[in-house]
Amino acid sequence: MTKPIILCVDDEAVVLNSLKIQLKSAFQDRYLYEMAESANEALEIIEEYRSDGVDVIVIVSDWLMPGIKGDEFLIQVHEKYPKVVKILLTGQADQSAIERACEQAELHSYLAKPWNSEDLITAIQSGLSTRDN
Template structure:
């Protein structure tokens, strides 16, 4: 049985790298950390992981990305994989988008960029504790 996955989605590689480093430092090898640079790539990864019977625990997504916005992605993910814990990480989401994600995607939390490492880790821990 492979380890459960935390999926990180952001169109900026530097953000993905930073998130991955912080999570690995905190959680070590408890999880696999997958990254996607777009909503479409994230959906492909989710599909592949599901086909391989890999448990996806949590998804952290940016809001402002080319193509599909983060709230749209989270709603799609929620409709297909309702058990995945969803966190939005954003520098510029409008309140409507956050509210939409809360109502339609069961958003666990919305963190603002630049994020506080402790707040990020605490949010992920509280999400995983669900």
């Protein structure tokens, strides 16, 4: 059986690389780690894995990206996959976008960039424990 997925979405490759290193260090081989440089790419990844019967269980998304903003992306994901744990990781989101993501996407956490690795791991762990209940 394929492991569940943690998906990170950010238009900066350096941020994605940093996230992947931190996640692998914390969770090792418990999960698969996918990176997407846009919301559209992330949606394709989610659909591809879902068609193979594999769950994306956590999404860590930037807000300010070309095309679809992070809050809009997370709302779209929530409409199709409400159990996915959604975390917004950004230095750019305005308060109304965060509130919209909380209300319409059941945003689990908001973390500001630059982020603390321990805070990110804690947010993912608490989201997964909530998801499993």
